Amino acid sequence: MKMNLEDRLKENPELKKQFDVLDAYIGELGTPEGSLINVLHRAQEIFGYLPDEVLEFVSSRLNVPRSTVYGVVTFYHFFSRVPKGRHTVTVCLGTACYVRGGNAVYEKVMRTLGIKAGETTRDGRFSLDLVRCVGACGLAPVVVIDKDTYGRSTPEKVAMLLNKYA
Amino acid sequence: METRMLNVKINGRDYQVPDGTTILKAAREYAKIDVPTLCYLEGISEEGACAICVVEVKGARNLQRACVVKVTEGMEVWTNTSRVREARKLNVELLLANHPKDCLTCERSQNCDLRELASELGVREVEFPRTRTEWLPIDNTSLSLVRDPNKCVLCRRCVNVCAKVQSVYAIDIMGRGSNSTVSTFLDEGLGNVECVNCGQCLLVCPTGAITERSEIPDVWKALGDPDKVVVVETAPAVRVAIGEEFGMPDGTQATGKMAAALRSLGFDKVFDTDFSADLTIMEEGFELIGRIKNGGVLPLITSCSPGWIKFAETFFPKVLDHVSTCKSPQQMFGTVTKTYWAEKMGIDPRKIVVVSVMPCTAKKFEKERPEMKTAFHYWQEKLGLKDEEAFKDVDCVLTTREAARMIREAGIDFANLPDEDFDKPLGESTGAAVIFGATGGVMEAALRTAYEVLTKKSLAKLDFEDVRGLEGIKTADVDIDGMILKVAVANGLGNARVLMEQVQKGESPYHFIEIMCCPGGCLGGGGQPISDNPDIKKRRAEAIYREDAGKPIRKSHENPEITEIYKDFLGEPNSEKAHHLLHTEYCDRSCK
Structure with missing residues (x-):
């Protein structure tokens, strides 16, 4: 009980x-x-x-x-039913990011962290979210980690970006 | 103030409708044109969720949902253009894309609104492929109801009935978009939340997404077992509704045919819950008299309706001492059968199977309550029974619909059966017991007995008209030889909540309150035949009061079998033995 x-x-x-x-x-x-x-x-x-x-x-x-x-x-997508990690990785899959390869970036992040959007890594370090446009289409594809925005991201850059956040 | 009349043209003809009328109402009531609907339920579910009722309105770019858009002055409406027909068809096809195509074996195959709509609108193929990759899990947590979310079309009728009529709010739409489902708090399932098992959701479901937990296989098994003595009891409201299942006119009193059909099914004894309804009146009537005379807790509230009981335990646990300790007639019947009758007949109570036919889904939950094993405790010492050998007072509960299904399965021509009587002694009953099936009936039956017991005079007029009828809350001041008894009757839990809030605040002005969970009382129960007649409750109620009027005995205390059971077995009403066997207790089920 x-x-x-x-x-x-x-x-x-x-x-x-x-x-x-x-x-x-x-x-x-x-x-x-x-x-x-x-x-x-x-x-x-x-x-x-x-x-x-x-x-x-x-x-x-x-x-x-x-x-x-x-x-x-x-x-509401905003509300989370699972504990959030120390850092939140948000991958944009809005139109501009999507056509410039955002999906490949998203897949790389998923593989690296071993979680899907809406989930948190077991060590509590990262949560992963998907959004449709963060209003920075000129920088597509965009990844946002906590309050930092990273433009022109590629699957190759993912590991380097994640390493900055302990 | 006079309502303004508006001019509206529907399909080229002119009509005048009052300001505030929806296009749907204008079409159906004034123009006599049917606009098909699926999610719409007048006064309860008017959300425009399904978009089947679309019509063309001159000047509007998009098709309009007739159930929510109101007529404006000079509006021109077209209900039968090719654009409208195509859109309705398309919307039904979209609903069918993910719908299981098991209509042949679906419980609702004969009365499914979705299937009917697809047929009426001429949907012959579904262009859209299934998008859900897997089947959603079936909610099997409830003892009364089963939900299959795969068959759900998200019309919200169930959500609205649960919230607006019953004020229970057990279910809502969870998630969003194509992932939406009707579910409970934390998806815990109906059996683990506030749900009171009333089954009103089932009655309004347009598809087979909500059904009762069927006990038909258990009953067939018992009937086929030569070692068992299988006894059936039928609730008052069943006899005025079961005929509908066999094409008889609404409001048919099918008491004699029902008894005959059940006997043909193979039940060893066909008894009547009406007998224990009379017994309930004796116990509850004397409880009321006792509380009035001895300054007990008032108002006293009736306890026949298991949906209401779970509602009280969930939402009003602090005032449960107002609720009568009497078991419901179903449970009294089970106990009496396995004690008094077993003893009288010399039958081993372990061999008796009590099956009840009820207008109710909550009765399935009630019979499983752990405290409802009184007959076992009565026999435990006498027969030296071990705890593992415990048996329930009532073994199986069939809804009116399930009983009808068994009768059909057995090939019995119900409508043409000659009438038969119930068996004795537990088949004898009075008019007072019959009216238990309608809202206000328990009150009226109790008043007939309480008046005569208190005043020792004979009642001149047995009909208490003030407590009859389908209004949500009825009140009356009853003059009992100078003492004014203030009574109230509520049907539907939203109405019960109003009276209970008064009780909780200590502001209830009443001595005695009858509460029935379902709108209309048991005749509108969640186990009754699914009807599309908006006046169905009225028809069933008329049949109930006709049945009462035609009974030779109409007061519970005059039932000769009741006199006998007290003389031979129970002693006095509310005696220690009666308390032990026929009364119960309640528990706090509040979630907070």
Whole structure:
């Protein structure tokens, strides 16, 4: 049986702190109606992703059905149900990047890290995302790692780029 | 204020419709032109999700969805142009691309909206290849319902019924685009979430994506076993609906034919849940009287409906002490059969198989509740039974539809059977028991008994009209010799929620509340025949009240078999023995 959240928080002060921050954020919202997406955004900032217990907490705190919360989380690409790695690699496959070989870059990143888009490496170092255009088409194909943008990338350059991030 | 009338031209003819009318309504009700729909369900599911109802509107570049677009002054609508016909066909073909082509063996082969639509629109081939590379897993987690997402067309009817009518919100659309599915929180499956097993989703599903968990094979097996004594009980609402499955007019009272058909199937005894409905009234009526006299927790709330019980346990666990401790009639019947009747007949209770025919899918869940093994505990010491030998009070639950399927399978000509009676003693019942099948019926039956017990006078008029009818919440003040009893009746869990919030806040003004999970009560249950008649609940209710009016005895406490079971076996209503056998307890199932 799953341990009840209250008991888990007693054992884990770090986790409790995170829930307190989220609780305070929800408390500051004047009207919780219609604030589900905002709250989920904030929760993802705090926890790094959206684990089951956070979804349960948001549902009960906002008085929104659990199925509705899960529906929203699975609808938006932005929300992650798995812990994010220390670094996020984002490969662009928008039209410009795609025609200039973005797909080969993406495949190389997948092979190198051993994960698909939406997943995180087992050592927690990298998460991989796909996007359709980052607005830097002149630099296509583009790879973004954390906040750094790398243009004219090639499969050959992938290993070198990844090595910069520990 | 008078509603403005708008001029609209449909297929070249002029009509006047009130402001706010959708094109669909204008076409169907005013122009008498059918516009095909799939996802539309009046008042419940009006989202324009399926795009089958498209029509051409002069001046609009795109085709418009008739179910959501409202008529504007001077609008010109065309419902039957080649562009419209082609678009509808195309949309059906797209739905069929990923749909399993197992229509021959599908449970809904005879009443599938999608198949009918494809046929009506003249879809003869599907141009599009299947895009899903694998079959989606079937949700088998529920004891009552099975979901096959492969047959789902994402119309959202089930989602809307669950949310808007029942206020349960067990399911929603998860994911997006071509990966969307109807699923539960964390995809845990219906059996692991808030779902109360009511089956309203099944009734509105246009395809075979939601079906009951069938127990037909178990029942055939029991019927074929010469060592078993197989007993069947039928719920009140089944007799006024089962005829529909055999082409009889809506609202046919098929009680006698149903008893005959079940006997032909090979059941050793054909008994009636109505008997235990009368027993429920005795127990619950005396519980109410006791709580009023002794200052117990009020309002008392009925406990016959297992969907409602799971709803209360999930959403209102703090006020479960308001819920009557009486088991439902189905469970009382199982217990009484395997104790009282077994003893009376000298039959080993382990040999008895109790099958109930119910208008309900939640009853399948109810019979599996671990506490529903009272007869086993009754016999355990007497027969020296080990824990592993535990048996359930009720072994199998068939929906009305499943019972009809078995009758068809056996080649029984239901509609032309001569009427037969139930067997005795557990087949004797009163009009008060019959009306359990309609919303307000348990209340009315309880009032008939409570009045006469409390006042020791005979009721002049048995019909309590105020609690009849299909409105969501009904209330009445009943004068019991100067004492005003305030009562309320809710059907559909969205309505139940309204009354329960009052109870939870301590603001409920009532003494006694009847709650039925399904809209209309059991006659609208998730186990009933799937009907396209919008007035079907009314027809079934009329049949129920006709059945009551035609009964020689109409008050539960006057049922001679009930008098006998108390005299010979139970003692008094609410006696210690009755409590032990016929009452139960509830648990907190809140997810939070």
